[in-house]
Amino acid sequence: MLSKLHHVKSLNRLFEQAYINRMPFKSILIVPLVLQFCGSVGLIGYVWLHSRQEAVKDLAIQLEKEICDRIEHHLEQHLITPQQINQVNWDLMQVGLLKHTDVEATENYLGKQMQFFHIHYNKFANPKGEFIGVQRLDNGRLLIKEVSQKKGIGKLYVYATDSQKNHTHLQEVKNYDPRLETWYINAVNLGKPYWSQISAWEKKPEVLSISSSSPLYDHTHKLVGVVGIDLILSHIRNFLGNLNVGQGGRIFILERSGLIVADSKNQPPYSMIQGQAKRLLAVDSQDELIKLTTEYLLKRFGSLGFIVGKQQISFSTTQGRYFVQVKNWRDDIGLDWLIVVVVSEADVIQQINANNNTSFLLSIAAFLAVTQLGILTTRWLLKQILRLNQSTKKITSSIWEPTGEISPVKKLGILTYPFNYMEKQLQRSITTWQAKQRFLNKSLGNSQIQPSKLLAVTPVEIAHHAHMNYISQQMLAEGMVAEFSAEQLLEIYRIYLAETKQQNRSGDGKRLVVRERLSGLRALPGESINLDNLEIPQPQQMIAPEALTMPIMGESEQIDLAIATATDITQGKQADRLLAEYNRLLESQVKKRTQELLKVIQKLQTTQKQLIQSQKIAARGRIAAERANRAKSQFLANMSHELRTPLNAILGFAQVMSHDSSLSAEHQENLAIINRAGEHLLNLINDILEMSKIEAGKTTLNINSFDFIRFLGNLEEMLRFRAAAKDLQLVFEYAPNIPQYVQTDESKLRQVLLNLLGNAIKFTQQGIVTLRVRLESGDWGIENEHQSCQSLIFEIQDTGPGIAPQEIDLLFEAFGQTETGRNSQQGTGLGLAISRKYVQLMDGDITVTSTLGEGSKFTFDIQIHPASASEVKQQQCQDQIVGLAPGQPEYRILVVDDARDNRLVLVKLLTSIGFVVKEATNGQEAIAQWMEWQPHLIFMDMRMPVMDGYEATRVIKAQEKNYFNPLLQLACQCSTMPLGINSNTIIIALTASAFEEERQNILSTGCDDFIRKPFTKEVLLKKVSEHLGVEYINQVDSLQTAVINPTTEIFSTEAELMWHLSQMSPQWLANIRHAAASCSDDMILQLLEQIPPEKSPCFQLLRDLANNYQFEKIMELLTTNAE
Template identity: 35%
Template structure:
C-alpha cells in the first residue's frame, strides 16, 4: 500500500474511488449499446429495403404480364374471323365482334384490323375513356376517316366526327412491322395517329389458309403510360419511394409520379418520349443518371441489379433494376427506388432519444453515486471521531497506513480502539441496524418486482389482442379475395394456379401467425381447454385423408392404425389434439424421403418409446389415450434432443429444409401438457424417429353431432325467396368489398358502413335483415353499435353477427354479451359466411352438384386436338346448338360457351370435358376450328349480318 501511495504522491478520496469507476463502466456500456443498436438498425433497414424492392418488382412484373398478354389473344380471335370472312373491314362488317372485345377487356385502348386494299376498321375508347366508338377508313378516291358512336348494344348511333386526313393503315408502323417479321409481335412505341399519345401495338399478320396470301393485319393498341401509371401510382413504396419502367434506350415508359402527357416532351409531330434523366422527379432523374454512369448501355442489364447511390444532398438511396421480356419482343427495365431516409427517420429519432436518455441516465447515476459515497463516508468519519474520544489514552498502537484519506483516519482510530470491547459492541449494533434497513429496502424491491410482473402479464394479453387484429385482418382480405377469385369460371388454368398459390401461401402465413400467437397465449396463461365430445375414429380417418396425397407425392406409405379397444367417442379438446397430430405427421412426411410414416393409437403405452405414465389416479370414466408417430426419415442427432421442444429451435434437418418456424413441437408439447399428458422422443440418425404422447380423455356414451357436413359450392339463392338486405360494417374498405363481392352476385342486396355510428344510421332507415359487424372501429366500435341496435324492439328482429380478428377465447364471451347473435373470426372461409346466413335467416342456397365423398380432380390438360373429337355420333348434335356455339366462341363469350357445353354433358361426356378445358384456357380458336370442321359446318356458320 505504501508503494501505491508513493506512486500517486497523494491520498485518494473514497468518493472518487466509488464514483469514477462506476461512471466509466456506465458510459462505456451506453456507448457500446448505442453503437450496436445503430449498426443493427442499418442492417435491418438494408434487409427490409431489399425485401420491399423484391416484393414490389414481383407485383409490377405480374401486373405488366397481365396487361401485355391479352392483346395477342384478341388478335388470334380476330385473325380467325378475318380468314373466315366474319370480319371484313372493306365491307364494314364484323364491328360487333370488336365491340364485344373492347367492352370485355377495357384495358386495351383500340382493337382493329387493316387489310391489303387500305381499308381499316376498329373499336376503341373515346378520349375521356368513358364510351366506345367505331373507326372506319377507306383510302383512294372517295376515301374517308369517320367516327361513329356505339350504343349499349354495340350498334352505330351517330356519326360525330370526320377527319380530313387520308389514313392508310398499310404505311403505319404496326402494319409494316407485322408484315416484315411475318409473325405476331410488338411495335415500337409511337405517337397515336389521332390522340398523339404514346402507343404500343400488338400486331398479328393474317394469311390465307389456301394460298398463303396476306389478308391484312389485326392489332390491339395498349397505352402503357395510361394503364401502368395508374397501377404504379397506387403502389406504396415506403414514404417517398418511386417506381418506373424504362425502355432500353432510357426513355420513361411509365412512372408512379407522372400521367401520360407528362411523359412527353414537345408537342404535335415533334413530341417524343421523355428521357428518364430529364424527369422532374429528383429520385427518378438521379436513378437514371446513376444507371447511365454504371451501364453505358442499358442493354447490358440482363439480370436483376441491386444498386445504392447518393443524391446530391447526400441521402443514400436503394434501387433495384429488373429486366422484363416477353415472347413477342418486349424488352423493358422495371426500377424500384426507395430512399434510405424512409426507413431511417424513425431509427435516427430513436437514436437521438437514446442518446439523450443515456446522458440523463449518466447524470442521474453521477448524482446517485455522489450521494451514495457521502452516505458511506459519513458514518465512517463519525465512527472515527467517537473512537478517538473513547480511546484517547492508548496512542502507541500502529497499523499500516492506507493510501485512502478517509481510511487513514479510520486506521489510526482502530489502532487506539484495539482493546475497547465496548466500542466494538457499539459498532456491531450499528451494523445490525444498517442490515435491518437493507432488508426492509429489499422487501420493498420484491413487492415492486411483483407488481412489474403483473403489469408484464397484462401487457402480454394486450399484445395478443393487438397482434391478432393487425395480422389476421389483412390476411382476411388475402384469403377472402383468393377464395372469391377461385369461384370464377373464367379463369385460365395458369390464373387458377397462381391464385391457388396465393391462397395456399396465405394459409401457410396464417399457420405461422397462429403458431406465434399460440405461444404468446400459452406464455400469458390465456390458453384454455375447449372440451367437447367427438368421434376419435373419424378424426383419425380425416387426418389420413388429409395427408395421404402429401405422402403419396413423395412416394411414402402413410398408415393410421388403432387398437381394437380404442373408444370411438371421447370428450377432450378436439382442435388442439388435431393440431398436435397434424404437426407431428407433417414433420414426419417432411423429413422422410423414402419409406413410411405411421400413426398408431391405443389405450396401452407404446413399448418402443420411453414415455412417463400418468402418476396420479385418473378420475372415473377417464382413460389415457396413447399416440405413437413413427417415420423412416433422417433422424435427430442425440445432442439436439434436449432442445427439441424449445420455441424457435429447429433441428439441423429443419434448418436445411428452410421451412417452419421451430414452434410446432413447442406448441404441441404445451397443448399435450394442458390435456393432462406428456410427450417423449426417440431417434436414430439415418434410421428414423418415434414420437409418443398421451392425453387424458373422458369417455362419451353418445355420438356428437356432425358439425362439418360435406361442403358444396354455393351458386346462388333458391328461387321463390324474398330479397334479403345485408349490411356490412367495417372500417377496412378491403374487408367490406370482400363481403360485397361475395354476396351481391348471389342475389343479396348489400350496403356498406365504415364505422359503428354510420352502421346504426343505415340500419335505422334501411332495416337490413342481417348485419356483419366488425368490433374494433373508430368513431363508434361494434360493441356500442350492437348495444344501440339491440336496445330497440326493431333491433331484436335484426341478426347481428360479429366479425373479429381476436384469437382470445374470452373475447367471444364479451362480444356475445354485447348483444351479437353469433361470432366469426377472421380470416374466414366463405362456407362459414353462407352457413351463418342460412342459420340466422333461413336462406336456401343452390349448390353445385358433386358426388358425396369424392375427391376433387383437375380436368386433364389437352387430351385431344380438334381433329380427335370426331366420332360417328357427333352428327346427332342439333344444328342450332352448333350455330350458337360457333357464335359464342367467335365473340369470346365464355359464359355462353359454358352454358352450351352443359347442354350436352349428359350425352357426350368426353366431348363436354374437353370443350370445357378449352374454354377455361380461353382457346376459343380450337372450339371454332372444331365446329367449322364438322360435317355440313359451312351451312351452320352464321353470316356477319346475323351476328
C-alpha cells in the first residue's frame, strides 16, 4: 500500500514537471475552469442519453396524470350541477320558500335556475301528474312545457318565450303523463338521485345527453315530486379537444359497457342503422387508435368491468409505441366511467429532441461565456502578481522601493501587505547585521586571548589550522599534524564518506573524502558548510560526526579563516539505520499482505459479479415464467370459453332430443354417439385445464366421508362389463382389516383408480387385471378409530405387454406416452400425470414395476382418516324430471346469452318442464326485461357485448337493494305501470370458464349461484329447485304409473312387462344388469338393439330409462323378473 502511494506521488511529480511547470499561468487558470464546465455538461448529457427511455416513460406518465387530474376536476365541477340544484330545491321546500303546488311560481323558479346553471332541460313532476319543464333551445330561447290540474291532467302545453322569458304563443298541445316516464319511475323506485343511460337525440344524433332525476320528500318523508335535469355532453367533448396530448395521442371516456361518452378528436359517437342513430362501441370507432386501445384493454383485463382504480400500461402497434393510463371515475349517484389517456412515444421523443437542441445551444453559449470570463479574470490576476514580481527583482538588486497600493481583492491584498512589511524588515536587518559584523571583526582583531585557550574549553570538536581541542583529538585519535597537505591529512586521519559511491578509495578499500569536499576548504570562499555523511574509524567502532564550518571575516571584509565544529551523531545514525531496516521490513510485509488482500478482493469481486449475473438470469427467468404463466392462463381461459360454449349447445340439444320418445332406435343411437363424442371432448378439455391448475399449484382436496366398501363395489361393477367384453378376468382383493367408512377426496381417488384400472384393461389382451387394497400396517379395529390418519395401499397388476425400462420415466410426464400407447392411438398422455399429482396431494406417491411380455404393477398409497356411518351421506338415485308438480305458482325465468344456440337450449329445457321463459341478448336488454317483467330467476351469461353479465348483475342488485315499496305505491296512480320490483330476484351465472378464481369473481358481483358450461338438465333444474323451492314430477313416478295403470299406452299391466322381459335370453338379461350396474348407458343401448321388433314397447321403456340414467330402476326391474 505504501509503495502504491509512493508511485502515485512520483507520478504527480512527473506530471507537474512535464506539464504543469511548463504551462503558462493563463492556461493553468483557464483550462481547469473550462474542463470542469465541459465535464459537468458532458456528464449530464451522457446520463440523460442513457436514461432517455425511462425519461420518455416518466414524462408520458406525468403528462397522462396531469390530463387525468384536469378531466376529473372538470367532470366533478360540471356533473355535480344536478346534485347542487336538487339540494337547493330540497332546502327551499323544507323552509317553505318553494311550493310544489304553485305551478306558476315553480315555473319561474326553474327558469331562473336555467340562467345560473349550464343545463339543457329542467323539469319537475309530482304524484298528481302535474309537470313543469323548461328547455333551452339552440338560439338561447326557452320553451315552457306545462301539465296542470287547471288545464287538465294528461295534456302537455308547450309555449315559446321571448328574451324576458314571457309566454309569446302556444306551440303545441299533446298527451303526456310524466309519471310514466323512466326518469320519474326510476327515481321513485330507487328513492334517491340516479343517472339515466346516455342517449343520442333522435333529430340530432351527434348530440349526446344524460339525465339526472331526484325524488323530493317533505318532512314526513312523503313524496312531493321528482326533479329531472338534462345535461348535454358536448362540453366534455370540447374540453377533451382543448387538452394537448400531441398529434399521435388520444383522450376518450368510456362507459363500462364500452360505449363512447366523448373523445378528443370529435369523432361521431353514433352510427346510423336502419335510419336510427345507435351509439358506437369503442371497438367499432372510426378512430383507429381508439379502437386498438380498447381492444388491448379488453385483451389485457378480459372486460372493462374488471378495471379498478388507476392502471398504467403500454402497447405497441405498427404506428409505434403508446403509453396508456386508464382511470376509473365515479360519482356519488351512480356514474361509473373510464378515463383513457393515450400518449404517443413519438410525440414525447419529438418534444425531448426540441428541448435537447435548445439545451445544446445554451451549453455552447455558456461555454463561450465561461471561457471569456476566465480570460478576463486571468489577465486581471496576472497584472496584480506581476507588480509583486517587479518589487522582488528590485529587492535582489538592493533597490528598496514600496510595492505600491494594496489590491482591492482580499486574498491579493493579504499577500501585498506582508510583502511590503517583509521588505522593510529585511532592509533593517541587513543594515544591522553589517554593523555588527564590522564591530565583531574589529573586536576579534584586538583581542589578546589566545585562540587555543578558547577552543580548548569548547564542548564540541573544533578544528583550526593550527590547533585541535580535546574533543577533536578523541574523534581523530591523533594529535595535531602540521605542514601536511589536505590529501595527506585525509590519509592520516582516515575520514571517509558514508553511504556514497565515490571511487576515491584508500589502501584498505575505504571510501575517503575527496579534497574538494572538505568543509574547511569549502568554507574559505565564503560558504557555510554542514556535512553529516562522514565516518571516522576507531578501534572499537566507526564514529559518525556532523561537521559545521563557517568563514570568519577580517577588518577588510576579507575571509581570514574558517572554523569547523563537529558533533558525534553515531547513536543517531545507528537509530536511523535500524529505523530504515524496520521500515523496509514493514513495507515488505505490508506489500505482501496487500497483495494477498487484493487477491481475496478480486476473488470476492468475481464471486459477486457471478452472483449478480446469476440473480439477473434468475430474475429474467422468473419474469419470463410469470409472463408465460399469464399467457397460458389467458389462452386456457379463452380456449375454455371458445370450446365449452359450442359444446354446451351440442350436448344440450342432444339431451333435448334424447327425451323425444318418437325418435327411432337409429336416431337414438346417433344422439348417443354425439353425446359420447361431446363428453369425450369435454373430458379432454377438463384434463388439460386440470393439468394447468396442477402446474400452477391451485388444485386442492375436497375431503368428504363415504362408504369405502360400497365405493369399491361400485367401481368393480362399473369396470366388470368392460373387462368381460375383452374376455379378461377382473379381480378385486380386499384385506380383511380395511375400514368401511373413511375420509378423503372420493372424487380424486375414483379418478385415479379409473385411470389405472382403465389403462390395465385397455392394454391387456388376455389374462387378469387385479386390484389389491390393504392397510400399510396394523388393524383398523376399535383401537384405531381415534387415529388421526393411516396409510392405505393400492396395487393394480395386469398381464399386459409390459413397459420398457427406458419408457417408465415418461409415464408420469404430461402428454408422455409409451410405444404401446402411441400404437393404440388412444388417450392424451395426461391421465397418469394427473393421477400422480392427485396421489401426491393425498400425501402419497405412485411407483411402477414392469417386465416386457409379462405385465405391469402400479402401486400407490394415500393417507385416510377414520369416519363414522353417521357422517356418510346416503346416495339417492336422481330420477328424470318430466314436469312441474301440480299446485305451484307460475315461475318466470329470464335467459340472457348473446349466443342464440345457447339461449335456445335453455329455453327448450325450461319450457319443456313448464316454466315461463323470456330471452335477452345482452346486459342492457336484461335490465330492461327485469324492470318490465320482473322474473323470479335469471340465467346470466357473463361474457357478452354491449353490457356484460358482471355489470348487469351489479345494476340489478343495486336497484333491488335501494328498493322502497311505499314510494312505488305513490307512483302507481296510472292505469299502466310496470310490475312491482322483485327484491329477491335470483341470478345464476353461466360461464364457460373452468377456473375457480373466476367463480369467486362472479359471486363477488352479486350472483347467487354459478353453473359451468356445458351443463346437464339435471344440474340446471336442481339449481332452480334449490333457489325457488320448485317441486318436480319424476319419470320414475310416471313409469311406475305406466306399469300399473291400465290406461298406460306402453303396458297395460306390470305382468305384461315382466312377460316381455322373460322372453329374452338369460345371458342378455345378465349383460343388461352388468351394464346398469356399471352406469354405462352406451352398453345398454347397444344391448337394446338385440330386442326384436315385436317387443318394441320393452325397447322404448328401457331406452328411456337408460337415456335418463335410471340405472337402479333398470336393475330393479330385471331383478324382479329374475325372481
